[in-house]
């Protein structure tokens with residue numbers, strides 16, 4: 389079992405960085421980067437992409453397919469209570485702050 393995957397960024401192999409250069413003089417290439425498989429990155433986008441840029445390139449290229457997995461056809465809502473509370477700032481001045489508290493409608 390290998391301990392890496394190839395970055396899924398569609399243009400990873402086109403970035404001009406020294407750590408992508410492979411091959412011998414006269415036949416050098418820019419190669420897709422390896423992404424180490426670690427417990428720290430498990431189940432995150434960093435399990436498949438070497439950078440935020442490569443992730444963005446992939447997401448922008450495949451956005452329609454990704455959205456088709458779980459399309460949103462209506463807005464979601466979270467029930468809340470809004471209250472105003474008097475508070476004291478770091479300088480000892482009082483001010484009114486707005487508190488938003490999610491309401492648990494499931495018997496909570």
Ligand SMILES: [Zn+2]
Pocket residue numbers: 395396397400421437438439442
């Ligand atoms: Zn990459």
